[in-house]
Amino acid sequence: MLRTHTCGELRTEHIGQTVTLCGWVQRTRDKGGIAWVDLRDRYGLTQLALEEGVETDAVRDQARHLGREFVVQVTGKVAERHSKNDKLPTGDIEIRVEKLDVLNPAKLPPFLIEDDTDGGDDLRMKYRYLDLRRNPVRNNLMLRHRMAQAVRRYLDGQDFIEVETPVLIKSTPEGARDFVVPSRMNPGEFYALPQSPQTFKQLLMVSGFDRYFQIVKCFRDEDLRADRQPEFTQIDCEMAFVTQEDILNTFEGLVRYLFKEIKNLDFPTVPRMTYADAMRDYGNDKPDTRFEMKFVDLTDTVQGQGFPVFDGAEVVLGINAITCAAYTRKQLDELTDFVKRPQIGATGLIYARVEGDGQVKSSVDKFYSQDELRKWSTALNANPGDLLLLLAGPDTKTRKALSELRLEMGHRLGLRAKDTFSPLWVVDFPLLEFLEEEGRYFAMHHPFTSPKPDDLALLDNPATIGQARANAYDLVINGVEVGGGSIRIHDRAVQARMFGLLGFSPEEAQAQFGFLLDAFEYGAPPHGGIAFGFDRLCSLFGGADSIRDFIAFPKNNSGRDVMIDSPSPISRAQLKELSIKTDVVVK
């Protein structure tokens, strides 16, 4: 090895030993005849010392010419420090340098390699290999490594087998847009990159693999947002001969194991909530349950008093923002602006303060008597000092808007601390949802999800199709959907019927999913599974909002890797071999 120790391991017990370290120059100082160099590697930081009259002039001269981020190899004796640094594990010692070699010099980095850097997003992405030197970014990826190891350890211990499924598969019309790969050997034909290994894991259940998992890259060619990447990683799992209850228990075990291993947090069982209750109480199928602030339906309470906004509304819903009665006019205006943003879309915000004496003062006092207003306060279980916030309008839209307002208030009240974790199972999702713009039903989870047996009859009547519930479930933590799954269909006839409800002709279903339908006729066991968004799970455990910080080499919002400058044009010869042309002029 080029070193005897790392920059993170020397302690007072090493004093007197001659050691060799390698690393990067974090910073240099020269004061009162002593030069200091902080040497950094993945494991830590060690101080080098070069004193006039003690270390040789030659080596001191070398040290003086070191620049930030130079890669050096130093040999010297471990010595006790004069002024110790409690904040550093190696803070009790320093190296008195005898020999110093520059293994590679470095140009001045375009931004500071420090925990807080002066580099903007674009610059840091272009020089991602320098950004990755910063402790917070490296720690994120080390957390990711530990999470992946823990997931595998847990699942292996539960008899799950990791099986690699193919990356070059077949394009299917259902779901998101596929990335495709032209086949040179089969001109005019294309592979698709998997959006998930869904059908393969189901086939593994048909094969009797019983318990499968895979930490696997998946791909979706969708327009990107801050928290979405064209390639992302799933923890993909499937089990045979199980009920929904078995799956919830097994993966609740995984989540509790991860919290214990990674965060040293003990969790009791994960609570469960139906989709219907989540929508009723939080207006959201992934409620942030770190705090309550449930919706209260005030429609009956507030209507009929002559206030046109409420009287004309399908629903009037309220939340109690506890302790916020002292909100200023400006703060209330901010909240009003917040709910009126186009992406939230409420037409206005009605508020009422519960004052110290229990009096309720609202923005619509002229329509409501004190007695009426007290009914609001009672319904919302409010105390003096609380602020009542009401939205009115069409049911779905109003719930959605109030959900956003609730999250905003939770944030303002400090109820959404990143180091508090509130996991929740949301169960009994609807099987299908009707998309007006497409004029047909779509699978809410995916087309392989089984309806609840009790709700099968609802599928016979066009008027009740949308009411049928699925054996589908999501794992939500802190308002983030980190996993979702379902008990699958394992019967050819039910699966064929499902494809029919989704608008496939029998021929189309056979052409696209014939292999699966056929497989169901050769002894398919009851089965179900779940997939977790691994990037998101890591960011949640790491206390960050964006998944990008937990991906070594992410792409930007245009799907570009600005570091390697990809995608890029390819040669005419490559296009010709692949039997394709592009509509864009090729160099």
Place this chain on the structure above:
Amino acid sequence: MLRTHTCGELRTEHIGQTVTLCGWVQRTRDKGGIAWVDLRDRYGLTQLALEEGVETDAVRDQARHLGREFVVQVTGKVAERHSKNDKLPTGDIEIRVEKLDVLNPAKLPPFLIEDDTDGGDDLRMKYRYLDLRRNPVRNNLMLRHRMAQAVRRYLDGQDFIEVETPVLIKSTPEGARDFVVPSRMNPGEFYALPQSPQTFKQLLMVSGFDRYFQIVKCFRDEDLRADRQPEFTQIDCEMAFVTQEDILNTFEGLVRYLFKEIKNLDFPTVPRMTYADAMRDYGNDKPDTRFEMKFVDLTDTVQGQGFPVFDGAEVVLGINAITCAAYTRKQLDELTDFVKRPQIGATGLIYARVEGDGQVKSSVDKFYSQDELRKWSTALNANPGDLLLLLAGPDTKTRKALSELRLEMGHRLGLRAKDTFSPLWVVDFPLLEFLEEEGRYFAMHHPFTSPKPDDLALLDNPATIGQARANAYDLVINGVEVGGGSIRIHDRAVQARMFGLLGFSPEEAQAQFGFLLDAFEYGAPPHGGIAFGFDRLCSLFGGADSIRDFIAFPKNNSGRDVMIDSPSPISRAQLKELSIKTDVVVK
């Protein structure tokens, strides 16, 4: 759960318990008033028994109607068997069935779900989900799972961090042909799928990650052979601040750990051989060292005696096929035909038998006296009963042919047992090789491999470029290259020069690999690594020749997945969105 136990776990201590099992019907028998059903799952086989007058007529009638591969759930009491089966871990017990439910019936499978099946390759690939039910195939994938877990455990224990690198990267002209992915958001531009994460892992070293690994899918759009797949899996590793010696030691440790964990085999250190010695002694840079049978250069010994074939040859090389003197004329003709095959390309085979009395009898006796022939025998260290096999011709071609003959003889002599393992490091590979058909040098390993410092001067002279050796090494087990790597270049100037030797203009080098060249200027540490072919490593540990048996859903030699019928045409709308056209008519 739908079951209380698996089909592999019941023993005599469970006798008397009421249990519920789920599984597939392996076979049914009905004899002397007792019906037996063998129920199978991933964990084993359990016998169900239904006796006239004991079990109810109703349940016995159900059992009689079970077909092969039906999926059933049975409840009953564990009972001691009358005639026990030693070969089965559950062979001491049977289940007296009280309740039987068919969870899913099955059509008759197109081939037998048995260890030895009657299904041909094509049929088994089309119904891969049934093929995967067979024990040998499932065991292969379970071995693969255990190998992957062990690799991760070992490397994690050595402070390696698994980092996921991107799948959507940039097409580069060097190396094999890329699979490409049209970018919808960047019309006319393409991603490429990685042939390996080479540049990314080097950037991670520049980032200070120090020890990286990844078990990762890689892609090559090459014409396929039996043992090559368009997508394959690598154990990809890289270390910083190391010499070649450190890397060999670290990964020798991995190999020894795997042999111990998976095969319970203890290995001493892995021997090393230079590329030059391997070519000299075995005519092969991946010699099968399970047996000796080294080449002996007989050129000087045999030339000048008037035999034109030898006298006109660049080299005459021999091997000693011990104990084969009794080979019949027919066997020798087979060997002659073997070496004359076009893919081997020798013009003929000269042999000589060492008889019981030490007399040597050759096929060219009229040119060689007994004294001359005894020199052959001495040179080849032969004993009475041995057979000497000689090939003559141009050096490279003759070595290649004799290497094939040596492997064939090793096979015939039973010296290549699948349960014997002989790992070997081959070191000091040439840096570059000149490809006549391309008229230029190519990197023997890849363009990022560093020349040996002592050989740098050889690169200055066009006449000696090909002699420069690299800090490159392969791990060979039983004649199979299972891994290869090198110490990398970490200096911009050296890397730029290397690109120059490979025919890149400075502009081309900057356009393709500018990010890496730039990175080398910001403090790149000395580093090196290795990558193992994981599919091949698994097949080797599993004692099989083909990697296909160790891949859950492999593709055929045309790159097709015949089960899902991929690749396939995509719609006009998809093509249009991607700004591409195909030269082939689209439906």
